[in-house]
Amino acid sequence: xxxxxAYYLGEGMPAPAxxxxxxxxxxxxxxxRHELLVQNCNTCDRPQFGPEWNCHRCHxxxxxxxxxxxxxxxxxxxxxxxxxxxALQDSCPYLVVLVELPNHENVxxxxxxxxxxxxxxxxxxxxxxxxxxxxxxxxxxxxxxxxWEVVE
Amino acid sequence: xxxxxxxxxxxxxxxxxxTYYKRGRSPDPEFKLVIExxxxxSADAGIDPREIDGFASYSNDRNDPSRIAAALxxxxxxxxxxxxxxxxxxxSAACAHAASAVATGLAxxxxxxxxxxxxxxxxxxxxxxxxxxxxxxxxTAPYGLMSPAQSFAMRIHRLYEDHGITQDTLKACSLASYHxxxxxxxxxxxxxPLTPEDYDASRWIVEPFHLFDCCQENDGAAAMIxxxxxxxxxxxxxxxYFLGGAVGSGNRAGSGSHNATDYATSNFKTVAxxxxxxxxxxxxxxxxxxxxxxxxxGVVMSIIEHGLTTYEEANEFITxxxxxxxxxxxxxxxxxxxxxxxxxxGLELNIEAVRQVRGESCNQVDDVNVSLVASGPMVTPxxxxxxxxxxxx
Ligand SMILES: [Zn+2]
Numbered sequence: 062x063x064x065x066x067a068y069y070l071g072e073g074m075p076a077p078a079x080x081x082x083x084x085x086x087x088x089x090x091x092x093x094r095h096e097l098l099v100q101n102c103n104t105c106d107r108p109q110f111g112p113e114w115n116c117h118r119c120h121x122x123x124x125x126x127x128x129x130x131x132x133x134x135x136x137x138x139x140x141x142x143x144x145x146x147x148a149l150q151d152s153c154p155y156l157v158v159l160v161e162l163p164n165h166e167n168v169x170x171x172x173x174x175x176x177x178x179x180x181x182x183x184x185x186x187x188x189x190x191x192x193x194x195x196x197x198x199x200x201x202x203x204x205x206x207x208x209w210e211v212v213e
Numbered sequence: 214x215x216x217x218x219x220x221x222x223x224x225x226x227x228x229x230x231x232t233y234y235k236r237g238r239s240p241d242p243e244f245k246l247v248i249e250x251x252x253x254x255s256a257d258a259g260i261d262p263r264e265i266d267g268f269a270s271y272s273n274d275r276n277d278p279s280r281i282a283a284a285l286x287x288x289x290x291x292x293x294x295x296x297x298x299x300x301x302x303x304x305s306a307a308c309a310h311a312a313s314a315v316a317t318g319l320a321x322x323x324x325x326x327x328x329x330x331x332x333x334x335x336x337x338x339x340x341x342x343x344x345x346x347x348x349x350x351x352x353t354a355p356y357g358l359m360s361p362a363q364s365f366a367m368r369i370h371r372l373y374e375d376h377g378i379t380q381d382t383l384k385a386c387s388l389a390s391y392h393x394x395x396x397x398x399x400x401x402x403x404x405x406p407l408t409p410e411d412y413d414a415s416r417w418i419v420e421p422f423h424l425f426d427c428c429q430e431n432d433g434a435a436a437m438i439x440x441x442x443x444x445x446x447x448x449x450x451x452x453x454y455f456l457g458g459a460v461g462s463g464n465r466a467g468s469g470s471h472n473a474t475d476y477a478t479s480n481f482k483t484v485a486x487x488x489x490x491x492x493x494x495x496x497x498x499x500x501x502x503x504x505x506x507x508x509x510x511g512v513v514m515s516i517i518e519h520g521l522t523t524y525e526e527a528n529e530f531i532t533x534x535x536x537x538x539x540x541x542x543x544x545x546x547x548x549x550x551x552x553x554x555x556x557x558x559g560l561e562l563n564i565e566a567v568r569q570v571r572g573e574s575c576n577q578v579d580d581v582n583v584s585l586v587a588s589g590p591m592v593t594p595x596x597x598x599x600x601x602x603x604x605x606x
Contacts, residue, residue: 070357075343077351085351111352111469137374137476139366142417145359146340154417157358159367159471169472173356184374200344206355 068193069173069208070155073148076201085112087126092205095192098126099165108165132189132212133160136169138182154178160188160209173208180211187212218491221606223312224445224452227258227438228564233401233555237332239432246434247276247328248284254324254436259449265438267292267320269311271303272558276328292320296460296596300361301505301551301559302480302589306596308563309458311439321440327560328434336430337361349469361507362427365591366419369510371477373421376524380421382531383509384412386545387425387552389536390506394549397575401431402553426509428551435560437567453570456583456601457492459484462593479514479590481597488597489520494583496520499599501544501569501578502585503562506551511590516545519587519597538576547576559588563598570602 079086091098100112104121115122137159144150156174161167174182175191188209197203230253231239231246239246255262262285268278269292278293292314296303304327311323331337340359341350358364372378391407394400407425415424445452463483464474475482489495496519504512504519513531516522521543522530530542538544548554548565555561566584568574582602589595 070355074357075341075346075350075354075359077355078345078347080347080351084348089351109468110472111349113469117465117468137367137371139363139370140417140420141357141363142419143362145338145363146342146357149340149357152357155357157356157363157367159371159476169470169476171353171356171358171470184370208356 068195069175071148071150071152074146076195076204077206078202084114088112089204091126092192092207093203095205097129097190097207099129099162099168101125101127108168110168110170129162130164132187133162133170133209135182135184135186135188136161137184138174140178156182158182158188158209170207172206175208175210219312219316219458220456220491220493221454222316222442223439223455224442225437225455225567225600226440226445226448226450226452227254227260228436228567229253229257230399230435230557230561230564231433233399233557234432235401236336236430236432239330239332243328243330243333244276244280246330246432247281247326250328250434250436251281251285251324251326254438257450258438260322260438263287265322265324266290267311267314267323269294269307269314269323269325270327271296271307272299272301272327274327275334276326292323298592298594300507300589300592302592302595304505304559304563304588304596305458305586305598306460306588306594308437308455308598309460309596312455312458315439315441323439324436325439325560326434326436327558329558330432331430332432338430352470362419362422365508365511366422367471368477368591369421372510372514375477376527378513379528382513382527383421383426384409385531385533385536386506386509386512387412388533390546390550390552392533392537393547393576394553397549397554400549400554401429402549421510422508425552428507429556431556433555433557435557435564437563451571452603453567453600454603454606456494456599456605457488458596458598459488459491460594460596462595466593477514479511479518480593480595481515481518481587481590484595484597485519488599492599494599498583499543499585500581500583501538501547502587503547503550503566504545504587505559505562505589506546507590512545515587515590519585538578544576544578547574547578562586562588566598566600570600
């Protein structure tokens with residue numbers, strides 16, 4: 062078993078923190094409640110990800126957030142064998158997936174694909190989010206990561 | 214583009230490089246390496262380095278042109294330029310900027326340079342050792358997507374899915390670079406040949422990249438000197454003319470969390486046509502190509518996006534036989550490139566393109582008149598340069 066710990070990857074990886082300018086605080090707070098949000102334009106009603114300060118389509122600054130509806134679909138993937146960070150020393154191999162959201166104009170999100178790291182990964186496979194809560198530490202506030210698992 | 218072009222107005226008169234070292238092995242600090250490379254390029258051209266009046270570089274090169282100008286006793290610094298963007302995507306952009314400065318009269322004698330001493334400074338292929346990541350990185354790094362190899366591997370699996378490209382094309386690119394390095398005494402991998410069996414047996418870094426699909430990390434410096442075409446024949450070497458350059462990337466290439474509109478791309482789809490337009494060259498007229506290898510999958514996409522083959526024919530075209538000098542249909546990376554000569558952030562590729570036109574390559578292709586460089590696939594911006602002989606002016 063490549064990942065004996067409670068988390069998909071080893072402890073001590075860089076933790077996500079909201080942007081200093083407040084751009085994505087709402088996203089990171091929502092995932093802690095196990096809600097996955099995607100940025101959405103209040104003017105043209107189109108989604109975008111990652112978050113930005115203006116709509117890339119209509120240039121409106123009036124942006125909000127929508128809960129992600131339905132499942133995702135694997136757009137691409139990679140299996141990582143070489144640890145580039147000390148916290149990954151006992152985590153390889155592991156799977157990274159790029160997931161597109163069919164109900165949100167196929168915007169894409171990156172996460173890990175839980176389960177056997179040697180599983181055959183099929184582009185186009187349906188996946189659902191899995192929330193992984195981290196307690197935090199002296200250095201790091203509690204945070205939640207969003208992984209994906211194949212829907213059987 | 215009407216008559217807005219630099220085609221044939223500028224020439225490269227000198228090229229030079231330091232000894233290339235494995236990462237961390239340079240006995241000299243980075244700044245000293247840069248000065249040495251510029252002095253060597255000046256000697257190659259037969260020009261007094263005090264005549265230099267401009268500098269262009271890329272990838273946040275640490276060696277400030279004002280300090281270099283002082284070190285070289287330059288009388289009048291007129292051009293000091295940096296292309297934005299990381300990686301080697303700015304290599305040919307820096308050449309295009311140098312050429313444009315000369316063509317428009319901002320400066321007369323411009324050096325393009327790049328220096329790297331990763332023992333002295335940090336490495337590229339490591340994840341950041343920080344407690345927090347914010348912004349774009351917050352959506353990738355906590356999932357173990359941190360290094361350049363990890364950032365680009367998923368594009369290649371999507372390329373395979375969309376176009377049926379196979380792993381053998383990546384292997385061919387790797388074998389070609391290592392093969393060429395065996396004839397190049399400057400190459401870090403000189404005397405270290407790679408067999409198909411070695412490639413197959415090598416460990417995965419991140420699927421679909423084996424160890425030998427990934428560039429080295431090296432120490433060294435390289436430099437090239439640009440002057441106007443009407444002065445170019447005053448110097449020691451046969452001038453090599455700048456035919457065309459282009460810089461950029463397609464729609465939303467820089468969007469976060471891997472949301473570029475076109476994903477499985479080297480980012481040359483909009484750039485290469487602009488370069489060919491300025492150069493007035495067709496892909497079938499390219500005699501030899503230097504195609505930046507950060508990772509071989511990017512080379513495969515670059516070859517296709519420069520029209521040197523098609524998606525449909527790529528599996529048959531991108532073979533060791535076709536990619537190697539002197540007899541391949543499209544020899545690439547004839548000095549050994551980033552994989553096997555030196556990861557000089559690609560500037561060694563621009564130098565090799567010049568040497569091919571001069572007839573000075575260690576793996577010379579016959580009768581080279583049109584010589585292409587594609588810098589930095591998959592990063593944004595990427596850039597292109599095409600140079601040629603007097604015969605094509
Ligand atoms: Zn909008």
